[in-house]
Amino acid sequence: MKKSGSITSPSWSDKFSQGLFFGLFCHEMCFLQFIWVSHSQITRLYSRFTSLDKGENGTLSREDFQRIPELAINPLGDRIINAFFPEGEDQVNFRGFMRTLAHFRPIEDNEKSKDQNGPEPLNSRSNKLHFAFRLYDLDKDDKISRDELLQVLRMMVGVNISDEQLGSIADRTIQEADQDGDSAISFAEFVKVLEKVDVEQKMSIRFLH
Amino acid sequence: MPRTPTANGIIERDETTMEKEIALLHRADFEFSHIFYFCRKGFEAIVEDEVTQRFSSEELLSWNLLTRTNVNFHYISLRLTVVWVIGVIVRYCFLLPLRFTLAAIGITSMIVGTTAVGQLPNSSVKNYLSEVVHLTCSRILVRALSGTIHYHNKENRPRKGGICVANHTSPIDAIILTNDGCYAMVGQVHGGLMGIIQRATVKACPHVWFERSEMKDRHLVTKRLREHVADKSKLPILIFPEGTCINNTSVMMFKKGSFEIGGTIYPVAIKYDPQFGDAFWNSSKYNIVSYLLRIMTSWAIVCNVWYLPPMVRKEDEDAVQFANRVRSAIARQGGLTELPWDGGLKRAKVKDTFKEEQQKNYSKMLVRNGSIGSLSAETESD
Numbered sequence: 001m002k003k004s005g006s007i008t009s010p011s012w013s014d015k016f017s018q019g020l021f022f023g024l025f026c027h028e029m030c031f032l033q034f035i036w037v038s039h040s041q042i043t044r045l046y047s048r049f050t051s052l053d054k055g056e057n058g059t060l061s062r063e064d065f066q067r068i069p070e071l072a073i074n075p076l077g078d079r080i081i082n083a084f085f086p087e088g089e090d091q092v093n094f095r096g097f098m099r100t101l102a103h104f105r106p107i108e109d110n111e112k113s114k115d116q117n118g119p120e121p122l123n124s125r126s127n128k129l130h131f132a133f134r135l136y137d138l139d140k141d142d143k144i145s146r147d148e149l150l151q152v153l154r155m156m157v158g159v160n161i162s163d164e165q166l167g168s169i170a171d172r173t174i175q176e177a178d179q180d181g182d183s184a185i186s187f188a189e190f191v192k193v194l195e196k197v198d199v200e201q202k203m204s205i206r207f208l209h
Numbered sequence: 210m211p212r213t214p215t216a217n218g219i220i221e222r223d224e225t226t227m228e229k230e231i232a233l234l235h236r237a238d239f240e241f242s243h244i245f246y247f248c249r250k251g252f253e254a255i256v257e258d259e260v261t262q263r264f265s266s267e268e269l270l271s272w273n274l275l276t277r278t279n280v281n282f283h284y285i286s287l288r289l290t291v292v293w294v295i296g297v298i299v300r301y302c303f304l305l306p307l308r309f310t311l312a313a314i315g316i317t318s319m320i321v322g323t324t325a326v327g328q329l330p331n332s333s334v335k336n337y338l339s340e341v342v343h344l345t346c347s348r349i350l351v352r353a354l355s356g357t358i359h360y361h362n363k364e365n366r367p368r369k370g371g372i373c374v375a376n377h378t379s380p381i382d383a384i385i386l387t388n389d390g391c392y393a394m395v396g397q398v399h400g401g402l403m404g405i406i407q408r409a410t411v412k413a414c415p416h417v418w419f420e421r422s423e424m425k426d427r428h429l430v431t432k433r434l435r436e437h438v439a440d441k442s443k444l445p446i447l448i449f450p451e452g453t454c455i456n457n458t459s460v461m462m463f464k465k466g467s468f469e470i471g472g473t474i475y476p477v478a479i480k481y482d483p484q485f486g487d488a489f490w491n492s493s494k495y496n497i498v499s500y501l502l503r504i505m506t507s508w509a510i511v512c513n514v515w516y517l518p519p520m521v522r523k524e525d526e527d528a529v530q531f532a533n534r535v536r537s538a539i540a541r542q543g544g545l546t547e548l549p550w551d552g553g554l555k556r557a558k559v560k561d562t563f564k565e566e567q568q569k570n571y572s573k574m575l576v577r578n579g580s581i582g583s584l585s586a587e588t589e590s591d
């Protein structure tokens with residue numbers, strides 16, 4: 001979206017294009033059946049997006065997310081915030097915001113028999129698992145190495161567990177899940193470990209209306 | 210942290226605690242699926258969190274013909290729009306000038322009256338006259354806002370030498386309370402019109418105004434307040450322990466400073482009726498002038514004030530526990546939710562100690578599930 005206003009205050013053309021974009025976006029959503037949220041839900045989420053956007057420039061930065069206290073105290077808060085920002089970027093617009101949130105839509109039964117030829121919806125079980133995988137895979141090389149697992153574990157436990165104990169936890173976890181003996185977890189191995197887990201329920205957020 | 214669902218909630222918050230979700234997985238220690246708990250909690254907070262919504266006006270279920278409270282304004286019908294236009298004309302062209310005149314009269318008479326009374330030597334006559342002036346001007350100002358206030362349990366009204374604490378929604382809370390009794394205000398010295406009012410009133414009645422530099426020194430503040438409370442002939446102090454304006458749907462953390470002074474605490478619960486106007490001052494969005502303009506162009510300010518029975522600190526309670534006890538009483542009476550979060554989060558970042566607490570809880574679960582214990586047993590036997 002071309003920004004014609006100044007950085008500090010959005011111009012009228014910015015606001016207009018935002019509004020226009022939002023209108024077109026709703027159509028895009030429904031037409032592509034990409035995310036399949038209802039109109040009222042998009043409106044609520046857009047309202048939430050604008051309330052988080054303190055700079056009022058149509059995008060959210062990492063600081064905007066950090067301002068949510070419940071997210072700031074989450075041990076994995078930084079990794080979650082990171083999931084919103086594509087490689088190398090510092091701002092996420094509403095489309096990116098919705099895209100990431102779309103992973104958490106509950107899977108409806110009647111969707112399973114929908115258009116098989118179309119692109120897989122973002123909230124499919126496979127895509128939810130892929131999202132979780134990416135939370136572990138810090139360097140995005142499609143493998144969870146021992147170091148990466150250690151780093152994520154360290155985020156979750158803070159200073160309360162020693163390095164040796166944490167190391168042994170990581171070793172055991174990798175050993176149990178690793179099938180091809182490369183001391184790293186690939187996505188396929190990750191899926192196999194979690195095959196009995198009800199991913200759909202654990203990685204879903206239900207809307208009230 | 211206890212969570213009560215809001216009527217206008219967007220999403221169904223999952224109430225499963227960390228213990229239930231992670232510890233029940235009976236396999237020994239860390240699992241890849243543990244991340245799902247944190248992930249979901251994080252995303253729930255992103256979509257809707259308990260704290261930031263308290264710093265903006267409450268959303269109403271049914272519209273009250275003020276566009277400011279209709280967040281997702283869209284055209285509904287011609288008839289409704291006509292009614293709304295009539296409403297705008299009535300509010301801006303008829304009510305606003307009346308209210309503004311009344312407010313001007315009220316403020317002028319407050320300044321003139323208190324300055325006049327302040328010239329008298331200290332005596333019971335002066336105190337009596339000062340009370341009359343304060344009450345009268347306060348009543349004029351409440352009329353200027355078209356305030357309709359219902360006071361409940363007047364027998365519990367704050368007495369001299371006590372401390373009155375109340376939940377804070379807007380600057381007019383003080384006027385709402387002084388409409389029914391006289392208090393000694395506590396606050397920072399301001400400039401401009403507010404400063405003039407402060408300087409005038411302090412001559413007639415011993416209000417406690419602090420310089421900005423003095424406010425930083427907590428001991429100085431506590432000392433001065435303690436001296437005031439110790440003098441049983443002085444009017445009760447009015448304090449808002451939340452420290453900032455909250456949107457009247459919840460009561461946030463009470464700062465313990467007010468509860469360390471000693472003396473009797475008289476809690477007061479104030480609940481505004483949002484149907485007639487939004488009293489909340491969102492100081493990051495509106496300055497005081499535009500806030501007052503909004504208040505004066507609402508339909509009315511209708512609120513309920515409950516005077517609660519006085520409370521004192523128990524022997525085995527510390528200031529924080531006492532503050533929480535008072536807060537619960539106020540929240541219960543006013544029908545507000547209680548949040549343990551600090552109102553200062555409006556502007557400040559949350560402290561790292563909370564994150565460390567979460568990390569500690571999770572670590573305890575990992576250790577408890579036995580893996581670490583059995584591991585050390587193995588190495589010992591080697």
